[in-house]
Amino acid sequence: MSATDPYEPTHGCRTIHVEHYDLDLSYRVSTNRLTGTAVLRVQAREDLKELALDLEGLTVKKVAVSGAALAKYAHRQSRLRLKLADKVAAGTTFEVTVGYEGYPAPVPSAWGEVGWEELTDGVIVASQPIGASSWFPCNDLPADKATYRTSVTTESAYRVLAHGTLAGRHVRAGTTRWVYEERHPTSAYLATVQIGRYEEVVLAEGPVPQRALVPAHLRGLAREKLAYHGQLMGELTAMFGPYPFSAYTLVFTDDELEIPVEAQGVSIFGTNHLAAQDGEERLIPHELAHQWFGNSVSVDRWQHIWLNEGFACYAEWLWSPLAGGAGTDALARTWHKHLAADEQDLVLADPGPTNIFDDRIYKRGAMTLHALRLTVGDGVFFPLLRDWAARYRYRGVTTDDFRALALEHAEAAGGDTLTRSVRSLLANWLDDARLPALPKA
Ligand SMILES: [Zn+2]
Incomplete structure (x- = not known):
């Protein structure tokens, strides 16, 4: 029915785009009881008669569709499947309302438990990569970005933070309703509620x-x-x-x-x-x-996660000397020694689903950027980073998108010679498991 992410085959639905989530949640910290109504504005990406949302560990009480006719629905394990009475054409927008309740708990995954989690006295939501379905019905693909309105009513002793801007706070009979509006396109795994x-x-x-x-x-x-x-x-x-x-x-x-x-x-x-x-x-x-790297510019599939973690790790190395710590080049060379002594069996551009949080994604990813920087020079490298963040702002990206942009900047700055160097450098760092040498500083 839908081509899903090979890195998480049971999640997401690529035949739909959710434009907006309106979440109305009531939650008691003392009992971990959640009652929710989610209204999703959905756009068909192709002609479709069926769609699926992700929702795990909670009980669906009601499903309604407006703008199309619902034939039936079924909620099994982590998938809420909807069958429409008639095919809707690509581009059609319709609304799906889901009423649900239960005791939310983190979703077990190959990368540990993720999602809505009770703290000693409050709640944390940390969903990367597939935990969003622990608290609301969603299209859990990193590149399917939506705007949100999140309303959470809970005991007044607690402060609630959701993503976006606080749009209202209403106190009533010992409970407070917090309303947040998110106007920036947001991946489901980055939607959040923090209570404490x-x-x-x-x-x-x-x-x-x-x-x-x-x-x-x-x-x-x-x-x-x-x-x-x-x-x-x-x-x-x-x-x-x-x-x-x-x-x-x-x-x-x-x-x-x-x-x-x-x-x-x-x-x-x-x-x-x-x-x-x-x-x-x-x-x-x-x-x-x-x-910048992950939340605004997001991976199209988890396969490309070095574009999040390699960049964030490189930010650590860039900041270090400014905070009086080790220099960026020294950090890159120290980690190169560590990785050279480690097994060389991970391909950055396609590490395999179980390796997406392997430490080598972070360190080798950061080293790839450092090697690129040493090859093209700061005058090309930093404008390239800024162009990457600007051109793909609020969008999904792949490793090949980055490769293409790096080559575009190399071509503009140094013609064929520099383009050839960058192409072979990126191939060695991204597509080959063997660890390349770092260029000279
Ligand atoms: Zn990170």
Whole structure:
């Protein structure tokens, strides 16, 4: 019925595009009970009579369609399948309403449990790559981007953050309804809800507002540890171009988290990452860089994830010397030694579904960018990064899109000779499992 992502064959539906999600959720932190109504504005990408949405671990109470006639639906495991009475033509827009409820829990996956997760006293949503279906019916493909309105009603003791801009806050009988509007195209896995006893710390105002949400006892630490955040934002903006969204919020949960994770305009860290000793500060620029590489420019399929993680890792190396740490070239050469001693059986452009979070995706991805930079020079490399972020803003991309843009910049700057060098450099780094040597600095 639909060609899906070979890296996650049971997810997503490529015959539809969801333009907008309107999510109306009621949630009790004390019982982890979620009741939701989701209204999806769906566009048929081709003539179709059937479609499927992703929804896992929750019970569907009602499905209705307007703008087309629903014949029947069935919800089994993680797939909500809808059959229409008549074929709708490509380009037709219709609305699907799903009423659902249950006790949301993370979705098990080859990469660990992801999605809606209860904390000691609150909720975190960290969905990469396939956890979005743990809390709303969605077309869970990274390149199927939509706008959102997310309304969450919960106990008033908690603060709710969703992606987008706060559009309303209504207190009533011990509960508060928080409404967020997201006007930027957003992948389902980057849609987020964070619930906790958070207080807001203002980090910087420009070029966009930067805030931290922290438990009260971490306010002082957040001010002290993140005093540089305005400078970090300024440096990344200078290197990558304008920040793609209207604000940035760092959430620090009151629990420890193994790894931080990115969402749209938001990054989520554990208490441990705020108190981090030397070394883990690198995760702050890493997560911020994902706003450009991952969240604005998104992978068309998970196969291309080095375009997220290699770029975010390279941002760590670019920021390091500016923060008084090791130089970018020194970091690249240190990691090259590590990877040279490791098995050389991973192809960056097609690593295989189980390897998408392999550390070599990050480090070799960053090294690929460094090798490219050493070959073309800063005067070509940084404009290329900015062009990549600008040309594919809010869109899905593949490794070949990056290759083509790099060749375009090489051709413009150095004609056939430089184009040939870049073509063979990218082939060696992206398509061959053997680790190439780094060019001389
Ligand atoms: Zn990352």
